[in-house]
Amino acid sequence: MWKWIQRQASPKVFYQTCNRLVPWFFWPFITLLIVGLYWSLVISPADYQQGDGYRIIFIHVPSAILSMMVYAVMAIAGGIGLIWQIKMAEVVAKVSAPIGAGFTVIALATGAIWGKPMWGAWWVWDARLTSELVLLFLYLAYMSLNSAFDNPRTAAKSSSILAIVGLINLPIIHYSVKWWNTLHQGYSVGTGGIKDPNMQIALALMFVASILLYALLVSIKARTEVFIREQNSRWVEEEVRSLMS
């Protein structure tokens, strides 16, 4: 296993691994998404308090968790790139940013849409919402800093430092509902907040589907990034020629 991971530092091996992994992420993702949506929208019963309005939870919670998980992966991969000079870790960090930003947008948008019928407001400047908005700005700052340099190595170095400094925001988001008196509710998962087994299954299915979606998008986007970085090597030229013919 360790040997296999070490071999992924080679761009060619990493590219081939991504190529091979795409169908392995795609089909389980589609399957879990369909089953998860069915469980969320049909099997799960209505909530005793929020009626059917609560069903937004099945996308809101997984995407909010992923928005933080992807950020952690991005910062750790950036750190590995900084410390051990592994270019493929830089690739993972770079392609993770737009995906994480996408999850953050979904979490914020579904939260706003959920907030309107339940709180009577699309947006409040509550600690949880504000810190999640800061996360979106961190992703955007990372992406613009990364694209501001011509040299991908220099870009990776500066933006990785930004990502690592921004890690401080993750515990702030997580504990915001505990540290401050927020309008946003406290933890629903693992605290007895969600008790119905069908709701728990639906949430778990959507969560695993979201992880697979992230892995799928990383392996799709990493291939493009490897081509750009390794465009002067022979194998990329051969691969591009064979793909274009």
Added chain:
Amino acid sequence: MTMVEFFSFLPYGKYAFYVWLAYGVSALTIITLFVTARRNHLNTLSSLSNKYSRIK
């Protein structure tokens, strides 16, 4: 007639507008991620292919 009333014929009645809007926005975001990834890949392939044919 408000949007909420207009969409109340869908499943989930008075919450239909909000629930389906949330699922729709999420689907749109995910589809955008896939479309941009695909477009970037094709653009990269064609620009690299041009570059290689210029060299030789």
